[in-house]
């Protein structure tokens with residue numbers, strides 16, 4: 001599990017670390033770690049540090065200071081280091097150190113633009129956690145020229161221009177090959193599209209005490225998925241493994257019911273009762289003869305996938321709430337929710353557009369701050385929210401921390417993925433998992449399965465493949 005903290009918490013962690021050991025110079029420590037990552041990349045790219053051409057992009061704050069001190073260390077090792085101040089006045093002591101070590105400082109972007117292709121590597125010390133999203137125009141021009149010349153960029157702390165807290169990239173931003181992240185991960189390391197701008201992330205421990213933070217973003221890894229999945233044990237029977245009730249699909253969209261049922265069955269439901277359309281039922285009878293159609297006991301229900309314009313949606317959901325069973329509400333079902341009053345054991349699975357509708361805001365607002373929007377969705381409805389998309393975020397009402405699923409390939413962005421995911425979520429609720437854990441495990445299983453079978457594999461085939469993923473995960477699961 002990786003944990004990220006918003007910038008205001010990282011500032012507090014930094015202050016606490018400095019107060020705990022005032023003699024420790026965090027910037028020198030950070031610069032030393034940065035210099036060693038840069039040296040490794042130079043050695044990998046061209047065999048040695050000596051003689052390497054290094055360009056340092058310098059902003060007005062301590063991020064530029066880190067880059068300049070690292071540049072000084074590399075100049076002492078024989079690299080030819082050029083620093084270009086790009087915004088405001090650069091870090092004074094860092095500049096002095098670089099010049100003292102034999103580095104060169106030019107006046108501005110115009111002095112390096114003509115021969116950018118000669119640099120082996122550029123270091124982005126423009127903005128760090130004090131950065132506002134976007135880059136001034138002249139800086140954006142230089143950054144895009146570096147991209148054009150395919151000069152690899154190492155970002156200091158985070159790629160300049162991205163929004164560290166939200167993961168949004170509303171304007172120009174550095175696209176790094178490697179990011180050297182100090183002290184604590186930033187949300188932008190987990191959330192798309194900023195995650196793609198960071199490239200490979202190298203974390204440098206600055207001795208922060210994380211328990212002083214208020215908000216956390218926890219991103220699962222494959223080991224967490226393997227360890228947390230509720231595999232059946234010797235004492236389980238089909239009822240204790242969990243019976244799923246699926247009310248999904250319609251005459252208009254029978255496929256949604258079929259796909260959700262595939263998701264539920266192949267994620268290991270003890271039994272699936274299907275209450276969707278007759279069209280879907282005919283297909284399921286042939287494909288999945290283990291599915292039953294009679295009413296009876298269930299431990300969790302799915303509502304909404306492929307409902308279309310269903311008229312009794314609100315009634316069906318109200319009845320489900322009165323039953324007191326945990327439930328997943330997906331897709332068209334989200335239009336029939338009561339105004340608040342849901343429970344955290346209910347899981348809503350909107351994509352950005354559906355969450356925007358729930359929040360009465362524009363989709364672009366959800367995309368600009370998906371974690372904040374997921375929180376608002378959970379607080380407004382009282383339910384757990386799994387916000388689907390390039391980054392899959394789980395928020396709970398009244399809690400400031402979120403869970404993030406294992407990242408997966410963009411291949412899963414296709415019609416039907418959400419229906420399968422809703423089915424997997426319902427299986428995990430029926431197995432007795434709390435809604436946040438069910439949501440993050442289900443999304444992670446789908447991502448890990450798609451990563452192992454890359455390509456345009458249709459969602460029902462990925463659903464089947466998930467069963468094989470689970471078999472492999474169970475074998476690899478170390479007891480915790």
Ligand SMILES: NC(=O)C1=CN([C@@H]2O[C@H](COP(=O)(O)OP(=O)(O)OC[C@H]3O[C@@H](n4cnc5c(N)ncnc54)[C@H](OP(=O)(O)O)[C@@H]3O)[C@@H](O)[C@H]2O)[C@@H](O)CC1
Nearest residue numbers: 014026027030060061062063127128129130131132134157
């Ligand atoms: N504290 C510690 O212990 C350690 C900190 N460390 C390092 O310090 C970094 C944080 O340093 P920092 O606070 O000086 O902020 P940083 O981002 O360098 O610059 C902010 C300046 O940029 C300006 N500015 C921002 N955006 C802009 C824009 N779009 N366009 C134009 N201007 C813009 C902004 O202006 P303002 O917003 O105030 O108007 C302000 O002047 C951190 O990421 C890490 O690298 C490490 O050494 C480890 C120990």
Ligand SMILES: [K+]
Nearest residue numbers: 124127156158
């Ligand atoms: K940076």
